[in-house]
Amino acid sequence: MTNFDLKKLAKGMNLNDKMKLLFEDSNKQAETNGKESILTPQERDSIITDARRNDQIREIRRVNELYYLSNLIVIDLDVTYLTLLLAITSLEKQLMGIMLKGATEDIINEMIYDVVRENDDKTKNIEEKSEGLRRKYKIDDVLFKGFDFFELSNEGENNPLPNNRLELLFMQTFEHARKLKKKIFEIEYVIQKSPIDFSPEYNKNLINDCKELLNSFINLDQTLRPFRIYKDYGKAFINLAKLKDPLFLNTVGDLPNKIELTDIEKQELKDDIDKHIQKNL
Amino acid sequence: MIPEPKQILKGEIKYSLEDIYNDLRTDWMKSNFKGIDDKKKGECFNGLFMFLMLSGEDKPLETMLEVYKWPAGIIKEMQSAWQKEIDVIRHIHMKKYLELYEQYLGGTSMTLKLLNLWIHDFIKKNIKESL
Numbered sequence: 038m039t040n041f042d043l044k045k046l047a048k049g050m051n052l053n054d055k056m057k058l059l060f061e062d063s064n065k066q067a068e069t070n071g072k073e074s075i076l077t078p079q080e081r082d083s084i085i086t087d088a089r090r091n092d093q094i095r096e097i098r099r100v101n102e103l104y105y106l107s108n109l110i111v112i113d114l115d116v117t118y119l120t121l122l123l124a125i126t127s128l129e130k131q132l133m134g135i136m137l138k139g140a141t142e143d144i145i146n147e148m149i150y151d152v153v154r155e156n157d158d159k160t161k162n163i164e165e166k167s168e169g170l171r172r173k174y175k176i177d178d179v180l181f182k183g184f185d186f187f188e189l190s191n192e193g194e195n196n197p198l199p200n201n202r203l204e205l206l207f208m209q210t211f212e213h214a215r216k217l218k219k220k221i222f223e224i225e226y227v228i229q230k231s232p233i234d235f236s237p238e239y240n241k242n243l244i245n246d247c248k249e250l251l252n253s254f255i256n257l258d259q260t261l262r263p264f265r266i267y268k269d270y271g272k273a274f275i276n277l278a279k280l281k282d283p284l285f286l287n288t289v290g291d292l293p294n295k296i297e298l299t300d301i302e303k304q305e306l307k308d309d310i311d312k313h314i315q316k317n318l
Numbered sequence: 319m320i321p322e323p324k325q326i327l328k329g330e331i332k333y334s335l336e337d338i339y340n341d342l343r344t345d346w347m348k349s350n351f352k353g354i355d356d357k358k359k360g361e362c363f364n365g366l367f368m369f370l371m372l373s374g375e376d377k378p379l380e381t382m383l384e385v386y387k388w389p390a391g392i393i394k395e396m397q398s399a400w401q402k403e404i405d406v407i408r409h410i411h412m413k414k415y416l417e418l419y420e421q422y423l424g425g426t427s428m429t430l431k432l433l434n435l436w437i438h439d440f441i442k443k444n445i446k447e448s449l
Contacts, residue, residue, distance in 0.1 A: 139425020146426070186424055266422045266432070273435045 052093045053233050055084050056100055060235035063104070068237065095318075102317050104235045106310065107227045111240050114220045118247050121217050121254070124210040129260045131203050136263065138184035145176060186266050187274055196279050199267060204285045207264070211288055211296070214254050218296055221247055223306055230314075255292050264289070320402065323409035335410055335440050339367060342403065364445045371437070373397050374407030411437070 050058075062075040076084070088094055146167075153166040171177055187197040224244060228236060236244075257264045267289045275286065288295045298306075320341060325331040346363045347356065354362070372382060373396075382393050397404060414436060419429045 136423040136425075139423060139428060143426045186422075186428060263422045263424065266424065270432055270435055273439065274431075 050084070050087070052088070052091075052096060055088055055093070056097060056233050056235070059084060059097070060100075060104055060233070064235075064237040068239075099314065099318060100231050100233065100235065102314050103227050103231045106313060107224060107236065107240065110220060110224045110227060111243060114217075114224060114243060114247060117213065117217045117220050118243065118250065121210065121213040121250060124206070124213045125250075125254060125261070128203070128206045128210050128264070131200075131206055132260070132263055134184045135186060135200075135203075138181050142176075142181060186263075196276050197274055198280070199271065199275065199285055203264075207289065208285060210254065211292075214251060214296055215298075217247055217251055218298060219302070219306060221251070222298060222303060223310060226307055226310055230310075251296075255296055257292070268292075320406055323402075323405045326406065326409045327413050329413070333406070333410065335407070335437075336444070338403065338406055338410065339440075339444055342367065342370075368441075368445060369396065370400055370404050370407055371441075373400070373404045374411060375437075376408070 058076060059081065062081065065073055065075050085094075085097075088097055149167050149170050150163065153163050153170070183200070183202060186200055186203070188200055189197055221244065224240075228234070253259060254261065257268065267286060271286045271290065280286070320338065321331045321333050326333050343360075343363050346366075347359060349359075351359060351362075369386065372385065379390060379393065383390060386393060411433065415429060415433050418432045418436070419426075422428065422432065424432070
């Protein structure tokens, strides 16, 4: 195995290679809690001394600032990712209730039908007796309450509304998804400002996981698929003119666009990052 | 050519309400009815298609009598003459019901409401002038 003398090699190295080595070393130390490193302290010193001699310190400080800032944003990203995951889980739980209600209701309806049919086969009597049994066992009052995609408003059946709890959970999830979108924008802006790729594997994987989760929410994929009912049939079910706040239906119907950041928001995020870098140089 | 109803249900052939509507309408409009212009012919076809749709939904005879005010014998004769088309429509509805059930998992009651909306949407787009 050939041993390179980095003290000597540093002199002929271009700035980006020097920075790559320095940040690889920082990442290795961070990953192993300081137990392992790529460079010896002497090698680090010689790279920095050479950079100082070549008037490259300002650029290294600038990229170093981006590096620290990216690590700070990643902490936020991690928290925001987990918060969105948690919000989606709550949404799934409520959806699961609706699905279970649908399946249970089907089974109960068939059981009631069989019980009533045993002694009577006149259609009119079957309907009446079924209704009686449903009332007797409080099936519609207790067992299934709150687990429908649409609820009746006070004005009756002709004016159903989206399930209130589901609507609330969805809008909360949407807000968390937007926060995640902002964090992804921030981290990508910071990375893009650096001439080298300094991100450790953990950060790269986290960014990918965040994008996947966000896409899954935007497309209402996997366990959120039944939620597409609002997108596909919401406006057919609900009289929009009578809806106090159409925000929910408008949001769910156009998620990819609603989640997008506006140009003003993007500029504000960029300005904040630029100011932070300037202040710390 | 109208496919076999079971092929639709099994998903071997994609055949929608729009398809059967357009196929039957094309044949209908080619027919020569004396003294009837195309507009009137189209209106008559829409009326016939609504009859086939209601029959495909297996509406009780009482409902059909109420809607059409024809003698029961005529209604039964019509249903017998258009049996295959009615069966195709019934199977298109069944296929859609299964798709909606699987997609939204809302149970029978919710799925039937969605199916109803889907049928209404078709009627609004294609037969609204006779509503």
